[in-house]
Amino acid sequence: MISELGHVALLLALALSCVQALVPLVGAQRGDARMMAVGSSTALGVFVFVSLAFAALTYAYLVSDFSVRNVWENSHSQKPFLFKFTGVWGNHEGSMLLWVGILTLFSALVALFGNNLPAQLKANVLAIQGWIATTFLLFVTLTSNPFERLFPAPFEGRDLNPILQDIGLAIHPPMLYLGYVGFSVAFSFAIAALISGRIDAAWARWVRPWTLTAWLFLTLGISMGSYWAYYELGWGGWWFWDPVENASFMPWLFGTALLHSAVVMEKRNALKIWTILLAILTFSMSLLGTFLVRSGVLTSVHTFASDPSRGVFILMILLLFIGGGLALFALRAGTLKQGGIFAPISREGALVLNNVLLTTAATTVLIGTLYPLALEALTGEKISVGPPYFNLTFGPLMLPLLLAMPFGPFLAWKRGDLKAVMQRLSWVLALAFVGLLTTFAVQTKTSIAAPFGVAAAVWLIFGALAELVDRARFFRVPLKTAFSRLFGLPRSAWGTTLAHAGMGITLLGIVGVSVYEREAVAVKQPGDTIELSGYTVTLEGIRPNSGPNYTEQVADLTVRRGGTVVAVLSPSKRLYQARNFPTTEAGIKTFGASQLYATLGDFDDKGGVVVRIYDKPLVLFIWIGTLFMGAGGVVSLTDRRLRVGAPKRAKPHAAAVPAE
């Protein structure tokens, strides 16, 4: 009964979103205020109905209603409560429902918080959101109905893929979708601007918080997925250049470029056409990602089931929005007026460089991801494009970007003075040089790349901090004044610093683990030891254990350093009974930002087992850096400037700051 209600709610959402797609659009054309107002109420209505549908599916999962085919296929009565809940989106139908749910959430947020938008712009934006929602609701109801019934109802479900039975499933997909789908708002704003032919700095100011929100979630979503892969997979890789990873990385690269070009547009009214194009491209990449993952073109952990009809359907949605968006852009971009002139060496110029490099990098990833598919479709020839290709092409593009990054915030708008900036950054350069020499001196393995990598990371981290230090005028005004200036700086400046420094921290982790990782692998009997990077690891024994829906063999490893026990690792090999599916669980111990990582291989007939130990120096910095980036996004979002319509501050800001 509840499932039928969920299905009805889904159909009502579809009907209502058709209204949302059409009425406000016509209203905006005619200047009819009542028709335009329909946009807000329908957007809220669609969100409520999709939420009800989602709640109905969740209920079916929580009570293990196996008469619903989707629940039967992906759940089990013995599954822990958390995974019954997260299992709702651990399958194709449920994850598409989550996708649509988040899309309608964003529409509802625009409806609620967009009161200060011009009525026409708001109506157009909500109508475009309505178009996207309609096509995806059609997709769900026609090809991926999560409420399909089974008769007679089976007694037991087929369980969720054990690899997905992890806290990661609770965090990674919702975060990723908030990012992916969040870019729809920027897309809708861009299309709305093209429809009305009007675009100005105010437009950029409205778009920026939405883009920033989406970017922030996408950053954390990708990072979380990476950490999940790292600890779940059993060999401790953190990025594989897998097509599905690339699918989420491309919108991130375009979105990052968009974030920066929107700054230029807001502050200087320049790069308008380019910003519009980027907004369209970013969401296009989200749609492409959805297509690649959901259509079954690629087979991976994310493609829960492949059904060609679904692929064709999403491809049509893809063509409609990407093709339509770009066609509209081609037709209307000429009507937008360019503004704001600047010299190549200027803040704008730096942001243009950022955009050129980021979009080239994104295009490289795009080509590398799609090329094998295209080549096979056209010639039947099968080739592979894997990590070595991306490392060779993407890496060199990132290098100038990272080196130039600290300069950007220091350069003045319109025309900057590179020499003066270099002087202000000289102490950072000196620090980077110290980092280089120190790494050379202390490194345990001879590497040329690593010291330069460390130097680049130091350059990024302190280069970002240098901006705050400089703006607060430390060492030039009394310390107290400098501190009060520091806290009086706009939140967006703090956001920039946090995000840029985060990039440096991530780089440090990447350098550390790529160059200095060590591994030891051997067949061990209980009582045997392995030596690795100064640690002595003893296999104490192997014992059986069982969890709610699995049995496992756990190896107890005692880690000693200089005779004292510093860690006990318990890697295991599990067997999930429902699917007869084996997994390996890593045993991980963190030392500062480094980790000791142990996994088990096969057991032999003499009571031995393959033990694999990795020493991963600084590996945690990879994800800690992304947390800094995310924090930068949050802090920047709280900037008064972005809270459009926030009343002006009553008293002049930071009274302690002397007039300049």
Next chain:
Amino acid sequence: MKKLLLIFLACLFLTPVLAVEPDEVLADPAMEARARDLSTEVRCMVCQNQSIDDSDAPLAKDLRVLVRERIVAGDTNDEVLTFLVARYGEFVLLKPRFTLANAFLWIAPIGVLLIGGFIAFFAFRSRRGQNPEEKPLTEAEHEALKKILSPDA
């Protein structure tokens, strides 16, 4: 995390073994290091997008052993790869060779960068002439400015 199910698909026999097993390792560390480097460029054919260095599929193990055999037999890295391509086709290489069919793949990143650079360069050049900062203020503007700047305004 993208690889999770890839493994699952690769290992339909449901026997997860970890990559590079102890019995495969060559006695000569230099040769073993070469084998590891080469392994990261060779695709496990039954996997989605894994190198034989990462994969736990039985085929990956066979390929790892094969790579090591060729190295011990005195092949150079290129010869090993050529040998593998002759046997399994271009699909086995994770880093495609520069051939006519793959030329676009390798040229595109540089091409896009150059195009982007050109567009930016010409956008700067074509608009340099119209820089308003270089125009002196008119008499009326001077008057207006004076009015704004005067303290008693």
